[in-house]
Amino acid sequence: MGPDRETRERAATGATAATRPRTRLDQPLPPRRRLVPEWDPEAFGRLSERIARFLGTGRFIVWMTVVIIVWLVWNIAAPRHLRFDPYPFIFLTLMLSLQASYAAPLILLAQNRQDDRDRVNLEQDRKQNERSIADTEYLTREIAALRMGLGEVATRDWIRTEFQDLIRELEEHRGDRRVVFPAERPPRRDVGDR
Numbered sequence: 001m002g003p004d005r006e007t008r009e010r011a012a013t014g015a016t017a018a019t020r021p022r023t024r025l026d027q028p029l030p031p032r033r034r035l036v037p038e039w040d041p042e043a044f045g046r047l048s049e050r051i052a053r054f055l056g057t058g059r060f061i062v063w064m065t066v067v068i069i070v071w072l073v074w075n076i077a078a079p080r081h082l083r084f085d086p087y088p089f090i091f092l093t094l095m096l097s098l099q100a101s102y103a104a105p106l107i108l109l110a111q112n113r114q115d116d117r118d119r120v121n122l123e124q125d126r127k128q129n130e131r132s133i134a135d136t137e138y139l140t141r142e143i144a145a146l147r148m149g150l151g152e153v154a155t156r157d158w159i160r161t162e163f164q165d166l167i168r169e170l171e172e173h174r175g176d177r178r179v180v181f182p183a184e185r186p187p188r189r190d191v192g193d194r
Helices: 002-013 041-055 058-077 090-150 156-174
Strands: none
Touching (some): 041 058, 041 090, 058 090
16 A cells, blocks of 8 residues: 555656655754865964975075085985986076975965964954043043042041131131130020920
């Protein structure tokens, strides 16, 4: 019943065995095969930076000089049948050209990556400076508001000077024999309070 029923359903819908199976939308497609090999651009960039750093060192220049001197001495002083690059040194020229043709793009790639890092760092520094300026302006406004508020508050020095002025006035009035604070009278009963 099972296979006959499937055959009848396919025939009714027009589907044949050659049709491709339905793909599920909830599952990712399998990766496509490419003719060009794939590589990790970040790993390649790191490798190019390492090579560019090495090409910019004195060690590379010393090793390159040693190799060229050994190459020249071998191809001049060795027996004729052991020389692999006779006098015009065409193979040496080819090798140096090949090395330069690979070194230049690697150095440029390393410089581009460094430029990208510098650009990101510069953008982060700019944003940090903007935040610092905004914080400084906010604190300046707050300090100004506090100073304005403190201008209306009595400070210890101001109160001290006011008391000193009052004491001076009191001393001046004592000379007049006037009493600033009259002594209290003994309490008497009022006559009408009964």
